[in-house]
Amino acid sequence: xxxxxxxxxxxxxxxxxxxxxxxxxxxxxxxxxxxxxxxxxxxxxxxxxxxxxxxxxxxxxxxxxxxxxxxxxxxxxxxxxxxxxxxxxxxxxxxxxxxxxxxxxxxx
Numbered sequence: 001x002x003x004x005x006x007x008x009x010x011x012x013x014x015x016x017x018x019x020x021x022x023x024x025x026x027x028x029x030x031x032x033x034x035x036x037x038x039x040x041x042x043x044x045x046x047x048x049x050x051x052x053x054x055x056x057x058x059x060x061x062x063x064x065x066x067x068x069x070x071x072x073x074x075x076x077x078x079x080x081x082x083x084x085x086x087x088x089x090x091x092x093x094x095x096x097x098x099x100x101x102x103x104x105x106x107x108x
Contacts, residue, residue, distance in 0.1 A: 023087030023094045027080045030073070043072050046095045054096055056105040075102035 021029075029039040047068070052059025057075075058068050065071035079098030080087060086094060 021091050023080050023089055023091070026091045026094065027077070027087065030077050030080070040069065040073055042091060043076055043095055044069065046092060047072050047099065050096065050099070052105075054105075055099040055103045057099060057103045060105055061103065062106075071102075072099060075099055078102070 026039060026042070029035040047057060051057050057072055058064040076095050076098035079101055080094060083097075086097070089097075
């Protein structure tokens with residue numbers, strides 16, 4: 001029993017890390033053609049859940065971009081490239097920050 005607990009504790013850091021890569025890893029996914037679609041899936045997930053509340057890419061945007069998916073990808077990639085000091089943060093946080101910086105919602 002003690003051995004299985006020890007093994008579980010040793011594996012825990014790698015499981016936590018696998019769940020949410022940081023900005024360096026995510027920028028790497030975004031920069032390589034074979035993994036671009038994987039990165040886009042993560043961005044689309046955040047976009048679908050938060051558009052119109054934490055940022056206004058399409059919802060509540062009087063001038064939405066013609067291609068929201070490409071615009072979101074470019075916003076996140078641009079944020080990661082221009083804020084290297086933030087890349088230690090988790091992927092989801094960085095996606096939100098990139099979209100909020102590029103597409104803030106108008107004050108209500």
